[in-house]
Amino acid sequence: MKTLEELKQEIGRKVTAFEVGGFRPLDTIEESWIARVTAYKEEEQIPLDDKGKEMIPLLQLYLPNLPFVPKALEGIELLTVFMSYEYPEQLEPMGNKWIIREYTSLDGIVQKDLTNKDSILKAFPLKPRLEEVDYPIWDGGGLTLEQEDRICEMEDEGVMDSYYDEFDTHCYDTKLGGYPSYCQSGIGVDKEYGEGYEFVFQISTNEKVNLNVVDNGSFMFARNATKGDWSIYYDFY
Secondary structure, eight states: OOOHHHHHHHHOEEEEEEEEOOSOOOOOSSSOEESOOOEEETTOOSOBOTTSOBOEEEEEEEOTTSSOOOGGGTTOOEEEEEEOSSOOOTTOOTTSSEEEEEESSSTTEEEOOOOOTTOOOOOEEEEEEEEEEEOOOTTTSSOOHHHHHHHHHHHHHTSOSOHHHHOOOOOOSSEEESOOOOSSSOOOSSGGGSTTEEEEEEEEOBTTTTBOOTTTOEEEEEEETTTTEEEEEEEOO
16 A cells, blocks of 8 residues: 555656746747747648638747656657637647647758737747646546545545645646646546547646636647647636
């Protein structure tokens, strides 16, 4: 039977969290941005949604210089995210209202100064920082049934008063890795996003960026490493 320390080691995950702005960017492809995408193939432009309107450039992540990258992104060097003004439904397939582009190398990638003139978002470079431990929220945040049962046993045994007394470290920022920052009851970190999917990163509400995911929520993205496909979910207060 696992001890509290063994359980904390088993559950805790590393995270690359992102601080928004506060420094002067170099304007190279080897940078991460929110509300800005500069990396494209020669033939690529800002993608269009199902109504023929330009999507909003939402995120650009250059992975090699980040302190932690989930295994689900192994072999990917750069990814970019675009979103329609009309949000997709939760778990809606990628294509009509949101798109993630993956690049395995920078070969053939060029910088383009493309913007959506109707976007209200303010672009900022992202400064990564390593968070050694991220714990899930209690209600559907990613704990297994076995882990929940053991935590309840330890509460009954008086080892701890409540879950959040010991598992109180959770990063709510835009982040890569860790656990989703659900506002409501969560859907876990894997199969509820689709068979073979695993939560990979989230884009969180940020006042500086002028990004509000409905009402202080987050976009959460899971990837199927076998198919190379993505799934989206979001919730809010």
